[in-house]
Amino acid sequence: MKNITYTISVYAENNIGLLNRISAIFLKRHINLESFSTSASEISDVFRFVIVVNTDSERVRKIVQQIEKQVDVIKAFYHTDEETIFQENALYKVKSSSLFEERHIQNIIKSSHATIVTVSPEFFVIELTGFREETEKLRKDLEPYGLLQFVRSGRISVTKAKMGISEILNTFKKNN
Amino acid sequence: MPKKIAITGAEAVIRSLLAEDANLVFGYPGGAIMPIYDELFKFQDKLHHVLTRHEQGATHAAQGYARTSGKVGVAMATSGPGATNLVTGIADAQIDSTPMVCITGQVASHLLGSDAFQETDIIGISTPVTKWNYQITKACEIPEIMAKAFYIARTGRPGPVLIDITKDAQFETFDYSYQKCSGIRSYTPITTLSNKEVEKAVELINKSEKPLVVWGQGVILGNAEEELKIFLEKSGIPAAWTILGLSAISTDHPLNRGMVGMHGNYAPNILTNECDLLIAIGMRFDDRVTGDLKTYAKQAKIIHLELDPAEVNKNVHVDLALISDCKISLKELINNIETKTYPDWIKRFDELDKIEYDKVIHSDLFPSKDGLTMGESIKIINKHSNNDAIIVTDVGQHQMVACRYAKFIRSKSNVTSGGLGTMGFALPAAIGAKMGAIEREVVAVIGDGGYQMTIQELGTIFQQQIAVKIVVLNNDFLGMVRQWQQLFFDKRYASTEMVNPDFVTIAKGYRIRAKRVEKRKDLDKAVKEMIDSKEPFFLEICVEKEDNVFPMIPSGASVSDIRLE
Ligand SMILES: Cc1ncc(C[n+]2csc(CCOP(=O)(O)OP(=O)(O)O)c2C)c(N)n1
Numbered sequence: 001m002k003n004i005t006y007t008i009s010v011y012a013e014n015n016i017g018l019l020n021r022i023s024a025i026f027l028k029r030h031i032n033l034e035s036f037s038t039s040a041s042e043i044s045d046v047f048r049f050v051i052v053v054n055t056d057s058e059r060v061r062k063i064v065q066q067i068e069k070q071v072d073v074i075k076a077f078y079h080t081d082e083e084t085i086f087q088e089n090a091l092y093k094v095k096s097s098s099l100f101e102e103r104h105i106q107n108i109i110k111s112s113h114a115t116i117v118t119v120s121p122e123f124f125v126i127e128l129t130g131f132r133e134e135t136e137k138l139r140k141d142l143e144p145y146g147l148l149q150f151v152r153s154g155r156i157s158v159t160k161a162k163m164g165i166s167e168i169l170n171t172f173k174k175n176n
Numbered sequence: 177m178p179k180k181i182a183i184t185g186a187e188a189v190i191r192s193l194l195a196e197d198a199n200l201v202f203g204y205p206g207g208a209i210m211p212i213y214d215e216l217f218k219f220q221d222k223l224h225h226v227l228t229r230h231e232q233g234a235t236h237a238a239q240g241y242a243r244t245s246g247k248v249g250v251a252m253a254t255s256g257p258g259a260t261n262l263v264t265g266i267a268d269a270q271i272d273s274t275p276m277v278c279i280t281g282q283v284a285s286h287l288l289g290s291d292a293f294q295e296t297d298i299i300g301i302s303t304p305v306t307k308w309n310y311q312i313t314k315a316c317e318i319p320e321i322m323a324k325a326f327y328i329a330r331t332g333r334p335g336p337v338l339i340d341i342t343k344d345a346q347f348e349t350f351d352y353s354y355q356k357c358s359g360i361r362s363y364t365p366i367t368t369l370s371n372k373e374v375e376k377a378v379e380l381i382n383k384s385e386k387p388l389v390v391w392g393q394g395v396i397l398g399n400a401e402e403e404l405k406i407f408l409e410k411s412g413i414p415a416a417w418t419i420l421g422l423s424a425i426s427t428d429h430p431l432n433r434g435m436v437g438m439h440g441n442y443a444p445n446i447l448t449n450e451c452d453l454l455i456a457i458g459m460r461f462d463d464r465v466t467g468d469l470k471t472y473a474k475q476a477k478i479i480h481l482e483l484d485p486a487e488v489n490k491n492v493h494v495d496l497a498l499i500s501d502c503k504i505s506l507k508e509l510i511n512n513i514e515t516k517t518y519p520d521w522i523k524r525f526d527e528l529d530k531i532e533y534d535k536v537i538h539s540d541l542f543p544s545k546d547g548l549t550m551g552e553s554i555k556i557i558n559k560h561s562n563n564d565a566i567i568v569t570d571v572g573q574h575q576m577v578a579c580r581y582a583k584f585i586r587s588k589s590n591v592t593s594g595g596l597g598t599m600g601f602a603l604p605a606a607i608g609a610k611m612g613a614i615e616r617e618v619v620a621v622i623g624d625g626g627y628q629m630t631i632q633e634l635g636t637i638f639q640q641q642i643a644v645k646i647v648v649l650n651n652d653f654l655g656m657v658r659q660w661q662q663l664f665f666d667k668r669y670a671s672t673e674m675v676n677p678d679f680v681t682i683a684k685g686y687r688i689r690a691k692r693v694e695k696r697k698d699l700d701k702a703v704k705e706m707i708d709s710k711e712p713f714f715l716e717i718c719v720e721k722e723d724n725v726f727p728m729i730p731s732g733a734s735v736s737d738i739r740l741e
Contacts, residue, residue, distance in 0.1 A: 013362050065488075065490070069486045071363045072308075172359065176359040
C-alpha cells in the first residue's frame with residue numbers, strides 16, 4: 001500500500017489529557033506526525049485538532065478508529081489533500097539592512113505574495129500563507145540574504161464535505 | 177434538584193461510591209489518600225474495604241469481583257508508589273475489557289509539578305492503559321466525575337477508569353449532591369444496528385454449508401449467553417470460544433466444540449480454515465487466536481458481531497459487520513434465520529476430536545505414567561465441584577490445561593488474565609471472584625511461578641476469611657517458558673527452573689489449612705477434602721516436571737498447522 005498525506009480532523013472536548021491520549025496512539029504505532037495543531041472550532045467549547053500524517057489508507061483508517069474511540073472525542077475524520085482546502089503559515093525574520101542593500105529581495109517578496117508584518121531598524125518580518133511548496137520556496141529564496149529566524153505552523157484545513165458535528169451534538173441533546 | 181449537603185471531598189467520594197451501588201472496595205492506604213480512608217472508617221457498616229497486601233492485588237481482586245458479579249470493581253491506592261503499583265492491573269483490565277474504577281490520592285494541588293514527596297504523574301502513566309482518566313483538584317468536581325467514571329467503566333465496551341484526587345480536594349468542604357450520569361455527548365457506547373446488514377447476514381447464514389461460530393467475552397459482557405444458545409440451537413451451527421468466552425455456554429452442550437487458538441482444540445482450529453462462513457461474536461481476533469493472519473480463514477466469508485467499531489477490520493478483514501450490542505444483534509438473527517442442522521459438517525468435528533482425544537486428551541486425563549498430570553488434577557476438581565466451580569487461573573501451562581479441561585454449567589465462571597497474560601493475577605483475582613459470587617465455589621488454579629508473584633495475598637485471605645480454594649500445580653518450573661525452550665531453543669532451560677519453598681509450610685504460616693499431594697492414590701481424597709472445606713484451603717499438587725501442553729499452534733504459524741505432539 002502506498003503512503004500518502006492524510007489530514008486527520010478531530011472534534012473533541014477541551015480536555016488537557018486528550019492530547020496525551022491521541023499522541024500515544026501514534027507513538028504506539030511508530031507513526032511520525034508531519035504536523036499537529038489545535039484550535040477552537042465552529043462550535044463553542046468544541047476543540048478541533050488537525051493532524052497531518054504520511055501513511056497508507058489502511059493504517060490511517062485504524063488510527064482514526066482508535067482516536068474516535070476515545071471518550072472525549074466527538075468525531076474524527078481523515079481526508080486526502082484533494083478532499084480538503086489547507087494552508088500553512090510561515091514567518092521569516094530578516095536583517096533590515098538587506099532590505100535596503102539588496103534590491104532583489106523586494107522582488108522576491110512581491111512575487112511570492114508575502115506581506116511585511118513588521119519593520120524595525122534591525123530586522124523585518126515577512127509572513128506568507130500558502131502551500132508547503134510556496135512557503136518552502138520563499139525560505140530558499142531568502143536564505144542567501146541571511147534568514148535570522150524561520151518558523152512554519154502546522155497545517156490547518158477545512159474539508160470540502162460537511163462534518164455534521166452540530167447534528168451529532170443536537171441528536172445527543174434531544175435524546176438526553 | 178437533588179438536595180445538597182455540606183460535606184468534605186473525602187466523604188463525597190464515599191457517598192458517590194454508595195450512590196453507584198459500590199459497597200466493596202479493595203485497596204491500600206497511604207498519606208495522600210488518608211482523608212478518604214478516614215471516611216471509610218466512618219462508613220464501614222455500609223462500605224466494606226478489603227486491605228490487600230499489595231496494590232496490584234487490589235486491582236486484580238477488583239477485576240475478579242467485576243468478572244463474577246458483573247458489577248464495576250473498585251480499587252484504591254495512595255499517590256506515588258501506591259498508584260504505580262496499580263498499573264499492571266489497570267493494563268490487564270483495559271485489554272480484557274473489565275469494568276473497574278481506580279481511585280488514587282495525589283499530593284495537594286499547590287504541590288503538583290514540584291516533585292513533592294510521593295508525587296507521580298499517574299494521569300500520564302495510566303493514560304495508555306485506561307478507558308478514561310481524570311485528575312480532580314476541587315471537591316466540587318467529585319460527584320460529577322465519579323458519576324462519569326462509573327458510567328464510562330461499565331457502558332459500551334467496559335474498561336478501567338482512574339480518578340486521581342489531590343489531598344486538598346479531599347479535605348475541602350462543598351455542597352454535595354449526586355446525579356448519576358446518563359450520557360456523554362462525545363461518547364457513543366452502543367451503535368444502532370443496521371437492518372440492511374442484518375438482512376445480509378441472515379442471507380449468508382442461511383445459505384452457508386459449513387458455518388462456524390467463534391465467540392468471545394463480548395457474549396458474557398453483553399449478558400447474551402441465552403441469545404447465543406438459542407441462536408446456536410436454531411441455526412445448528414457448531415461453535416468454539418476464545419479463552420475469555422469460556423463458560424458462556426455449558427461445556428457439554430453438543431454444539432460447543434471447544435477452544436480456538438494457540439492451545440485450543442484440534443477441530444475448531446483446523447476447521448477455521450475449512451468453514452465457508454465464520455461468525456465471530458464479541459471477540460477481537462487476537463493473535464493468540466488467529467495465528468498467522470495471512471492464512472486465517474481465507475476461504476470463508478466472515479461476519480463480525482462487535483460492539484467496538486475500532487475492532488472491526490482491525491486484524492481480520494470481514495465481509496460484514498453487525499456493529500452493536502451482540503445481545504441485540506443475536507436477537508435479530510434468531511428472528512430471521514432458518515432452522516437448520518449440519519450433520520456432515522459436525523461429523524468433521526467428531527473425526528478431528530477423536531484424533532485429539534487419542535493423541536492428547538486420553539493421556540492427559542488418564543495417564544499411565546507415575547507422575548501426576550495437570551489434566552487429571554482439573555478432571556478431579558470438576559468431579560468434586562460438580563462442574564460448577566468458578567475457576568480462576570493464572571498464566572502458563574496450568575492456565576491452558578485448566579481452560580481445556582475445566583467444565584462449566586454456568587456463565588461468568590472462568591476468570592483468567594487473557595490479553596495481558598499477567599502472572600500473579602489468580603490469587604488476588606480469586607479473592608474478588610469469591611466476594612462477587614459468595615455462594616459459589618471458587619477454585620484458583622495457579623502455577624508455582626505465578627503463585628509467588630502475589631503469594632502475600634494469603635494474608636488477605638486469612639484476615640477476611642474468604643473461603644477460596646487454592647490449587648498450586650507445582651512443576652518446579654516456569655512451565656510454559658520451559659516448554660518453549662524445549663521446543664524452540666533446544667532445551668536450553670535459561671532461568672526457568674525454580675527451587676521452591678515449602679508451600680504447605682508457607683500457607684500454614686498464614687494460618688491457612690494446607691495439604692500436599694504427590695501420588696495419584698491420594699489425589700481424589702485431597703481434592704474432595706479441599707472442596708468440602710468451609711474455610712480457605714491450600715492444596716499443592718506436585719505434577720510431572722516436564723510435561724508439555726498440546727495441541728499447540730507455534731507462534732506465527734497457521735491455525736491449521738496445529739501440532740498434536
Ligand atoms: C508478570 C509476568 N512475567 C512473565 C511472564 C512470562 N511467562 C508466561 S508463562 C510463564 C511461566 C509460568 O510459570 P508457572 O507460574 O510456574 O506456571 P506453569 O506454566 O508452570 O503452569 C512466564 C514466565 C508473564 N506472563 N507474566
